[in-house]
Amino acid sequence: MAKPVTGFSKKTKTEKIDWLTQTYLSANPTAKQTLQKYWNTDTKLQKLHDDFIENTISNYYLPFGVAPNFLINGDLLALPMVIEESSVVAAASNAAKFWLSRGGFTAKVLSTQKNGQIHFDYFGNEQDLIIFFSEIKTILIESVSEIQKNMKKRGGGLLDIELISKTDALDGYYQLHCTFETLDAMGANFINSCLEQIAQTFEAKAESHPSFKSNNTTPEVVMSILSNYVPECLVEAEVSCPIEDLDQKDIKGNEFAKKFVRAVEIAKAEPRRAVTHNKGVMNGIDAVILATGNDFRAVEAGIHAYALKNGHYSSLTDARIENDTFIFSIQIPLAIGTIGGLTSLHPMTKFALQLLQNPNAKQLMQIVAVAGLAQNFAAIRSLVTTGIQKGHMKMHLMNILNQLDASEIEKNEAINYFKENTVSHSAVIEYVEKLRA
Numbered sequence: 001m002a003k004p005v006t007g008f009s010k011k012t013k014t015e016k017i018d019w020l021t022q023t024y025l026s027a028n029p030t031a032k033q034t035l036q037k038y039w040n041t042d043t044k045l046q047k048l049h050d051d052f053i054e055n056t057i058s059n060y061y062l063p064f065g066v067a068p069n070f071l072i073n074g075d076l077l078a079l080p081m082v083i084e085e086s087s088v089v090a091a092a093s094n095a096a097k098f099w100l101s102r103g104g105f106t107a108k109v110l111s112t113q114k115n116g117q118i119h120f121d122y123f124g125n126e127q128d129l130i131i132f133f134s135e136i137k138t139i140l141i142e143s144v145s146e147i148q149k150n151m152k153k154r155g156g157g158l159l160d161i162e163l164i165s166k167t168d169a170l171d172g173y174y175q176l177h178c179t180f181e182t183l184d185a186m187g188a189n190f191i192n193s194c195l196e197q198i199a200q201t202f203e204a205k206a207e208s209h210p211s212f213k214s215n216n217t218t219p220e221v222v223m224s225i226l227s228n229y230v231p232e233c234l235v236e237a238e239v240s241c242p243i244e245d246l247d248q249k250d251i252k253g254n255e256f257a258k259k260f261v262r263a264v265e266i267a268k269a270e271p272r273r274a275v276t277h278n279k280g281v282m283n284g285i286d287a288v289i290l291a292t293g294n295d296f297r298a299v300e301a302g303i304h305a306y307a308l309k310n311g312h313y314s315s316l317t318d319a320r321i322e323n324d325t326f327i328f329s330i331q332i333p334l335a336i337g338t339i340g341g342l343t344s345l346h347p348m349t350k351f352a353l354q355l356l357q358n359p360n361a362k363q364l365m366q367i368v369a370v371a372g373l374a375q376n377f378a379a380i381r382s383l384v385t386t387g388i389q390k391g392h393m394k395m396h397l398m399n400i401l402n403q404l405d406a407s408e409i410e411k412n413e414a415i416n417y418f419k420e421n422t423v424s425h426s427a428v429i430e431y432v433e434k435l436r437a
């Protein structure tokens with residue numbers, strides 16, 4: 001068994017790799033080379049990546065793809081997508097092309113408010129706490145004036161602080177619920193700095209306040225942190241067209257629309273389907289979120305919580321037929337930024353934002369919502385017509401060929417052959433083996 005290591009973070013990159021390979025990878029003599037192969041030869045660029053996180057030993061590439069022809073609120077955009085799954089970019093491109101000739105996507109931001117809480121314990125008289133809070137609320141707001149100086153100049157900042165009793169859920173649990181406008185920044189650092197300052201001021205004022213001394217119960221802060229649940233930071237996107245415009249090769253528009261709407265109704269009614277349905281939505285959302293340097297874990301957590309807003313996990317998208325018009329839409333919470341964080345550090349993120357014509361945060365929210373809607377449209381369209389495996393396996397063909405170390409000639413032959421034949425893992429192996437024989 002390996003021995004615990006001390007001072008690992010202090011070791012140089014080479015020392016870290018040597019320790020790891022000696023301790024865990026003695027069976028793989030090329031492990032070190034594999035790590036080094038993924039180092040960037042531009043040492044300045046490599047240093048930039050090294051410094052993004054701690055204990056960096058190499059880089060982990062994901063493909064950066066592009067889905068063109070997205071008509072969004074009248075602008076024609078090519079969406080940057082970072083994702084490892086084959087078919088996703090192709091599906092997004094197909095959906096974009098489909099809607100390009102049917103009026104494109106419309107999107108609108110409904111609200112942009114973010115929030116965070118100071119969670120604290122208080123076991124005294126509630127009325128004393130209410131009076132104390134009303135006395136010090138202005139002081140709490142003033143305590144962050146230095147932190148929010150620049151944000152305020154730009155038109156954002158702390159919006160309000162509310163005292164909320166959560167004692168129904170947990171004995172003695174209260175919170176200061178703080179709301180923020182962070183404009184084009186995701187704002188996590190700004191919000192957390194404000195919260196920690198407010199918490200400090202709150203505790204200091206409470207300690208010297210007579211109400212709490214007399215009954216010997218002083219509010220005690222447990223923690224202060226932003227919330228990744230942002231149902232007041234909402235965006236929606238939509239496509240619509242007359243049903244007859246949905247006519248396709250093997251299916252009439254009205255039949256397609258009915259099946260499509262039914263598929264969405266099933267995702268609304270059945271959580272097992274809703275999770276997969278929303279996973280498809282997230283294929284599009286995460287890919288654009290990653291490409292633009294935003295925090296996909298925060299986005300995922302917030303969106304899935306929103307899918308539960310009516311008490312059971314449900315579809316993020318909605319489809320209906322109204323007066324012979326097919327309408328398909330999405331509404332999601334999104335706290336993202338186009339300045340700060342990785343957005344201005346990672347060269348590929350900068351490229352992605354430039355490709356999107358340097359959107360502000362609201363515009364990026366619209367683009368991301370469209371990516372989710374498009375992806376879901378493509379998935380449901382396949383599911384209710386051909387099934388997804390046909391297209392998926394075609395795209396997966398290249399992965400299988402790469403696993404088999406196929407040469408360029410073998411790849412071209414296989415691509416041609418599988419235009420007419422069904423792709424499966426075993427069929428591809430058999431075909432390549434035959435070629436090689």
Ligand code: MEV
Pocket residue numbers: 085276277278279280281283379380383388
């Ligand atoms: C696969 O990545 C995503 C789908 O399963 C989504 C869906 O079922 O709607 C195709």
